[in-house]
Amino acid sequence: MKSFWLLFIFLISVETGFAQLQLEKQLTFAESLFVQEKYFDAITEAKRLSFFDITSQYSFRVNSLIAESYRQGGKFSEAVHYFTKAEIAANNVKELFKTKIEIIKINILRRAFYLVDHQLDDMGKDARFAADSSSLQYWRGWNYLFHDDWEKAVETLGKIDSAATLKNICEEVQKKKYSVSFAKGLSVVLPGAGQIYTGNYVSGVLSLGWNVLLGYLTVQAFSADRAFDGMAIGTLLWLRFYNGNLSNAEKFAVEKNELIKNETLDYLQKNYQGLKP
Template sequence: MMRYCFICIFLYGYFVSSGQDVLWGTNAVETREDVLKSALSFERQAFEESDLSRKGFLLLQKSYCYKKIGDYQSALDILNRVKIPSRDTLNRALKYEKILLNYLLGNYQRSFDELLKYRLSQGTSQGEVDGDILILEILNLIGLNKWEEAKELTLMNADDLGTDSEQVEAFFSGKLKPKNPDKAYTLSLFLPGVGQMYSGYFLKGVLSGGIQTLLVGFSAYSLHQGYFFTGGMTGVALFYTFYLGGARHARELAVAKNKERAREISLKFMKGVK
């Protein structure tokens, strides 16, 4: 179970900090400059190396350096340069790193796709993979808002993950149905403010609906009083702007609520896995 602990500690650090603050604290053994020098050394050696397997190994080490300083995109770009035979023993490490780095970058679908490729290459089905890959599979499902699937997979492998059904229920407590951004958008078009409320932001919905109601009232009053320019150009134009803007805002809030919920589930899961 030690590898489970390692990956959970590493990923938990990613969620609760920017990554670099943890690595480069006052007690850090290596400085950022030291790690970048090591990366440069690995690049130089890889440039001079003709053997593809050896070159791939050196580039993998360089990728580790960039991952260590929290530059996940550069680490992934380095791995994409690696060209080695498909049966090379280094392939497992490369595939795992691509899955992990895409996850850390928030590219959950890409990470999950890489995981599927790995599973096919190993001839295994869902859940029947290495422990660290299994954890990433569950975390990617959470990131993709497939919370029920993540829960089922966790329950199916509870023993291997060092947990039980009661703890799994705690990880995935609350409503597991994600908000639908398109539904939030449509609801706000139908009745301003309702989309924000559906997304879980009641006060923002009340504010949005209230502002638009006032603008409608202002426009109607101005037109009734004969102030056609004021009512049309100011009231109606502002209402139309807030009307469409409010609908887009509701959709963004639904996405934000899903991310917030996914982060909450992921943290509970990583803290609970032994």
């Protein structure tokens, strides 16, 4: 009778082994679809695995795979949703840290600046991640960078030796950027000067021309005692072009800065070799 029971236990083990094997095979299948960039199908198969994985032993890997697939499809909300599930299923601190950073990377990409700031603060206070402070600092730098705060990005990245290249790029941007208030200030003093400062020469010269002409006509009208004409030209035309000159100086500086920011982000996305969101 004893041998019967031994056989029974053996069969139970075989049974469990088979089940394990099937789930493992399913995970490999889902991962192979991911590698082939068939993200939608990869999610289907990962969900199938999750459904039959009664003990949730694959929960972390499955949810991470689903989240990564959604990220590749640009579906950030869903990706964060599944990374959060993976975070809950994390088996150790290393997995937990990795998942939290993935969530932060997605939030940086979708420009949720304050949320990332808050999440990094929370991680900084967590004793389990005490050894990873430079990594947190690094992602904080990226967060500032996406938030268009290059000064803070330089300051933050400057604290990490390994981020010297990224810091230098941010410093370059800081130097290249135009001062919006300076551009506007120039145009207050000399119409068109702010536009010329931002490289919009034609617009600057045209603006100067209109302001000189209309200013002349206004002064001439007043000096010829044609006060009504002077008022009309001064308020309806000269003031309009003078205000246009100020708003253009500001608009051009903002647009140029936007261009510099986008060019840098584009460069970082395509050429930067280090870790990135």
